[in-house]
Structures are given as structure tokens and as C-alpha cells.
Amino acid sequence: MKRRFYLCLLLLLGLFQHGYSQFAAIDNYRKYFAVGKYNGADVAIIREYASQKKQFFIAVGFDDLKTYVIPAGMILPAPKDWDDILASYSSTPYVRAINNAKKQSLPLQDAGIQHGDSKEKGIALTIDLCPSHKALDRVIFTSIVKEFHKFKQPEPIGISITGKFLHSHAQDIDWLKKMANSGAIEIVWINHTYNHNYDPKLPLAHNFLLETGTNLDSEILLLEKSLLENEIVFSPFFRFPGLVSDSQLVDRVTDYGLIPIGSDAWLAKGQNANNGDIVLIHGNGNEPIGVKDFLSLLKKQKDAILNKQWLLYDLREDIEQEFDK
Numbered sequence: 428m429k430r431r432f433y434l435c436l437l438l439l440l441g442l443f444q445h446g447y448s449q450f451a452a453i454d455n456y457r458k459y460f461a462v463g464k465y466n467g468a469d470v471a472i473i474r475e476y477a478s479q480k481k482q483f484f485i486a487v488g489f490d491d492l493k494t495y496v497i498p499a500g501m502i503l504p505a506p507k508d509w510d511d512i513l514a515s516y517s518s519t520p521y522v523r524a525i526n527n528a529k530k531q532s533l534p535l536q537d538a539g540i541q542h543g544d545s546k547e548k549g550i551a552l553t554i555d556l557c558p559s560h561k562a563l564d565r566v567i568f569t570s571i572v573k574e575f576h577k578f579k580q581p582e583p584i585g586i587s588i589t590g591k592f593l594h595s596h597a598q599d600i601d602w603l604k605k606m607a608n609s610g611a612i613e614i615v616w617i618n619h620t621y622n623h624n625y626d627p628k629l630p631l632a633h634n635f636l637l638e639t640g641t642n643l644d645s646e647i648l649l650l651e652k653s654l655l656e657n658e659i660v661f662s663p664f665f666r667f668p669g670l671v672s673d674s675q676l677v678d679r680v681t682d683y684g685l686i687p688i689g690s691d692a693w694l695a696k697g698q699n700a701n702n703g704d705i706v707l708i709h710g711n712g713n714e715p716i717g718v719k720d721f722l723s724l725l726k727k728q729k730d731a732i733l734n735k736q737w738l739l740y741d742l743r744e745d746i747e748q749e750f751d752k
């Protein structure tokens with residue numbers, strides 16, 4: 428009884444604190460692992476931070492893979508080691524997806540989850556925004572909105588974002604946020620690291636995140652912090668720069684509570700998009716062939732789209748369905 432009273436008091440305090448923005452300047456952003464209940468569902472808390480002298484948590488739903496920014500006081504966290512969380516919640520879609528990604532960690536390129544639910548009619552689209560001096564290919568988004576407008580629902584689009592693109596393309600990011608706020612699209616933000624370093628002189632096995640001296644902590648956490656300060660809540664997904672990794676790196680990334688996502692249809696490489704595929708194109712101005720291929724794909728599927736036989740899937744639902752069996 429006493430415990431219940433204490434919980435109510437905490438929740439009430441949390442409600443009073445809710446007037447503060449969780450997106451102002453952020454301090455002490457760090458990994459923090461706990462479990463708790465939020466909106467009646469089990470969540471894994473994976474980060475904590477302070478903003479305007481208030482404490483906040485980032486949590487991921489074990490079942491829906493959605494991310495929540497929760498002010499302290501709105502949840503009662505039970506701290507737990509990450510390995511304990513993996514063991515205790517091993518049957519949930521979130522942990523099953525992480526374990527599946529770990530199992531596919533051996534290839535030097537395209538590790539992680541490459542495929543959603545094959546019974547689907549359509550694809551999960553992911554657009555990589557690696558560092559670039561060119562502008563966002565807005566035509567990808569406007570074409571999607573045009574083809575799917577009849578359904579009057581936000582079309583889900585995965586965007587793998589880098590810190591360098593975020594900070595050098597303020598107008599494009601504002602434009603994307605406005606598109607999302609208007610209800611035309613729903614963006615699933617995927618961590619593509621802060622710097623996305625690449626050295627054309629190095630072999631793949633020592634390139635991208637495998638380059639000596641890479642600071643994984645800042646590559647992952649600095650990007651998340653920058654996104655939050657830009658009022659963007661990220662998903663639990665991660666895409667390796669260049670799709671390059673080794674099994675040790677996959678383990679280190681999943682230890683942040685993130686799910687590595689590969690692709691089984693990189694359009695610019697001539698790979699076809701079949702049902703349930705996680706499709707990859709670049710929208711940073713550097714891969715016009717991929718954009719052209721995607722626009723042709725939209726054209727080819729025009730009738731199927733109108734008949735609801737070819738849809739865009741939300742990566743979170745796609746993976747939840749795949750691992751909720």
C-alpha cells in the first residue's frame with residue numbers, strides 16, 4: 428500500500444515536471460540500463476541525461492520497439508545489467524531482434540538484420556544520409572507522398588542519419604521535420620554514427636568504424652545527443668557506415684541497446700526489391716542511380732500501390748512481426 432502511494436506521488440511529481448522541454452541543451456548523456464513500466468508496457472531504459480537540471484530517460488518498448496523520452500518521476504526504473512536484461516526478456520521482439528543481429532555478425536559487409544517479414548506486400552525503405560556537401564534528394568519524399576496520398580496516413584520511412592549531415596543541412600532537416608509534423612510521413616531515425624569516417628586508401632577490414640582510433644562511444648552517443656537537441660527522437664536501430672563491421676563490433680554496438688540493420692536490396696548495386704526487403708538508397712545527393720531506381724520502382728508499383736498490394740512498412744513493426752513468433 429505504502430509502495431503504491433509512493434508510486435502515485437512520483438507520477439504526480441513527474442506530471443508537474445512535464446512542462447519542461449526534454450529537448451533543450453543536454454548534459455551527462457550516457458548509457459544507463461534498467462527496466463520499468465511505461466504506459467502499462469514493459470520498457471528497457473537504455474540512456475539517461477540531464478536537461479534544464481531535470482533528469483530524463485530514453486526507453487525502448489520490448490514489444491513495440493518504440494522509443495520514449497521519459498522524465499524522471501514518470502517511471503520507476505529498476506537498474507539491471509544489460510546482460511541480465513537480455514536474459515530476462517529473451518522472448519520479446521526487441522531482445523530477439525538483437526540476438527538475431529548478433530548471429531549475423533560474421534560478414535565484413537552487411538551484418539545485422541537484412542530482412543523483415545516476407546509475408547508482407549511491400550518493403551521497408553531506408554535512406555542513408557552519410558556526410559555530403561550536396562542537398563537532400565527531396566524528390567524521394569515528395570514522390571512517396573504523391574503516390575501514397577490516397578491513403579491519408581503518414582508513410583513510414585527509415586532515415587539513417589549522421590551527425591555531419593545533421594549539422595550541415597539545417598534547412599533539409601527542418602523540411603523533413605515539417606513533412607513529418609504535417610502527417611505526410613513518419614520518420615524512423617536510424618543511428619548512422621556522428622562522423623561516418625571513411626578513408627579511400629584503407630582496406631575495408633580497417634575502414635569506417637573498424638579504423639584504428641575510432642571512438643565508438645562518441646560516434647553513437649554524440650549523434651543521439653545531437654538528435655535530441657534537434658527535437659528528434661531516434662529509434663533503436665543502427666546502420667554501420669559502409670555496412671562494414673566485424674563480430675566484435677556488432678557485439679559492442681548491441682551493448683548500447685541498438686539493433687544493427689543491414690539491407691538485402693541496395694538498389695544502386697542492382698539488387699532487386701522483393702516483398703519484406705529492407706531497401707537501401709542514399710538520399711544525400713551522392714547516389715543519383717539509387718534515387719532513379721527507387722522512383723522507377725514507385726512507377727512500376729503504381730497500380731499495386733493504389734490497390735494496397737504494395738506498401739511501405741514501418742521498420743519497427745516489420746521487425747516486431749518478424750521476431751514476435
Ligand SMILES: [Zn+2]
Pocket residue numbers: 555556557619623667668669
Ligand atoms: Zn553511410
